[in-house]
Amino acid sequence: MQSIDEASAAFARVEDWIADYFRDTRRYPVLSRSRPGDLVAALPTHAPQDGEPFDAIFDDFERLIIPGITHWNHPRFFAYFAISSGRIAVLAEALAAALDVNAMLWRTSPAATELEDVTLDWLRLMLGLPDAFHGIVYDTASIGGFTALAAARESLGLDIRARGMAGRADLPALRVYLSPHTHSHIEKGAIALGVGRDNVVTIPADDDFAMIPAALAQAIDDDLAAGMRPMCAVATVGTTSTTSTDPVAQLREITAARNVWLHVDAAYGGPAAILPEFRWLLDGAHAADSIVVNPHKWMFVPVDLSVLYVRDLELLRRTFSLIPDILATPETDGRNYMDYGLQLGRRFRALKLWFVLRSYGVSGIQERLRAHIALAQELAGWIAREPGWEILAPHPLSVVCFRHVPAGARDEVAIDDHNLAIVDIINASGEAFMSSTRLLGRVVLRIAIGNERTTRDDVALVWDLLRAAAARTPAA
């Protein structure tokens, strides 16, 4: 791809392919039908010695890669959290790759740093968060949550940055509190930070899958009495399994009274606060120490782009900053975001967020979120009215949890197997892709809506498939 003509032809071919893909993603099976090893077997064992023409590479992309893709951008991808890439964001990612900026220092691209400041302040205002919060872009909520936990650890004043945690007689065990529905990245972060799984305390949830505040207060008090050091409690706005929301304001009261960091994971649920009618979702978060929101989940920005808002930016800097001579910069430069996290290298991610926010406008995003929530409510209505089907969790947002119970079935294990068989049938059909999870030990089916091209017909189709699958599946 050395000549201008070849590059131009390549660009045109990719453009056509992408246009076609967005026009008719439904032609593909949502869940790839590959078997393990298929692609490995289809490709050579060595890189080519000499360069190949673009068309040969792209032919293989279409012939070998695409059949191995699970189509996250398919309107009937209902698994995990459904996402979608706004078309304009594809162009932003192409531009970011062409510029190939590393936004580690302000001077290594002022516009990347400042566009991050501007777009995250726009987003903060859209979410109704107070201006005490400063946002920084990270790749994933896993890293944002880890970063918040690291800052929480630093805030304890135990000199862990300098002295570490091992071999110190003066350190108490550090404790992290979460609910059975908190996302697993928090526990992973606690493991990495040397807190240890045994010190990750699971606070029980109520019937609506929300953390019980009194239980948190009790756990913290017990730990303090036992000489341990509470480090961080995590509240979730929109849990992964059911989209339940913890009572953040109450959890804040309890943690504030005990001087414990409160981190709010609003990765999925946060963007719903862009809707005035869901603004309350983040009310309690206004007093939190840190909040994660993922534009790459439900804001039409392709992976990866996760935002961490913190109140104490200087603490975050103290937690991570290390400046070797080669990265020293004048005092008069702007802020260097390499000082605020584990990663030195930082892609120009704000560009795609800026493109999407401007192209859709606040009203365009609101419209899409409302449509998804309405579709989920409509689906929940269908399920609730259908004999043999039951809704298993509140569904205020765009996810519905439910199951099928064959007439007369009593044995819970058999009912679980029956529902797992239903999911397998749906996913093998290629027509839709959905997840199952477990609530209170029972298998739960789960439909998540969040793709901007998902229509009522798509949801009706998966509902038809579900009923047909239930009828075909041996009863318990």
Next chain:
Amino acid sequence: MQSIDEASAAFARVEDWIADYFRDTRRYPVLSRSRPGDLVAALPTHAPQDGEPFDAIFDDFERLIIPGITHWNHPRFFAYFAISSGRIAVLAEALAAALDVNAMLWRTSPAATELEDVTLDWLRLMLGLPDAFHGIVYDTASIGGFTALAAARESLGLDIRARGMAGRADLPALRVYLSPHTHSHIEKGAIALGVGRDNVVTIPADDDFAMIPAALAQAIDDDLAAGMRPMCAVATVGTTSTTSTDPVAQLREITAARNVWLHVDAAYGGPAAILPEFRWLLDGAHAADSIVVNPHKWMFVPVDLSVLYVRDLELLRRTFSLIPDILATPETDGRNYMDYGLQLGRRFRALKLWFVLRSYGVSGIQERLRAHIALAQELAGWIAREPGWEILAPHPLSVVCFRHVPAGARDEVAIDDHNLAIVDIINASGEAFMSSTRLLGRVVLRIAIGNERTTRDDVALVWDLLRAAAARTPAA
């Protein structure tokens, strides 16, 4: 950007812009001339209420964003490590954004997982590494290095994953060993993992800026005698300041005899081993526990794509794996890379590496690396022959460290200031961008070559600028 026509016009405009950018990047000042706050002041304080047409957004991209860009893709970007984005990789990033795949589980895109396996095995063979190594893609070397350190900690068998590090009387201090030239991400990782800066032991380097093996042996033995626990030693192949390479084979002997993890940071230098004449660079690394190589540095893949090769993949899984119900998968699926790191979300990064490896071929990459090394050697020759200039470090690869000493100058502080003034003149010119660093306390000028479009004229131009700047700058 709702209609097909608008999307097509937008794509065409971006295509033209990128083609133009690659054709004539030299028209831009390399280092942005923005002042802090310029972009923030130029943009509105709120997101637009209603969507805007693509052309308005793109006009602002050209008018407001581009002047704030420091052009990493400019052929006269000689700072840090010079990089460049292969043109074909831009298309791969656009396709990855359109597919919007999250390669967290094998089933959430078999092709993304397996293309990662295939391309990293290709790369392993290109580097001449034994098949005991298994590669995984991460975003940055910071994360790859952190992951290696986390696995090293887990390998100690101290039950840190479950019990954590704080409040345990049974844990010795954990020790990490590096040289004064090791990249700062290792120390940052050690801080995050609870090792603590005080337990990061700097082993002295020799006159060629390579770690002194006997000093490492002594430090480990002293720590063992003091009851501390050596956790990891880090050897670098191509350090950031001078591209020096530590004596990896000797460091491996010492660490192996003492059962200490050896991590090799070959982020920049590793790719040079693709050249038969530099294959020796990784010889000692064959027996290491882990190795980081960055295709996004010197392999024409845009940021971000860093590779960690490990020998004990199962250990890495044990270090990080946590599987919530919603992410449970059948045993018959392929490998789930979410289990091997901190991040759940994983972009489809292997696609751009595959495009570049196939488009360039091994020979195309070799050709580019050889050209860069030859340019650096030529520049070093010019500097060495010019009165008043001195080379300050060996320069086997594509980076040259040097300084100017005005006739009769004796005061080292004044000579430092003189050289910093030279860098400022170069960088303010917009014609080139370079770094300074410090070696043995003295300011050192540094030219890094690594952009595939850099020509001999570009290097000659910066050499002219350097001499002119030295002449203009008040002598010490």
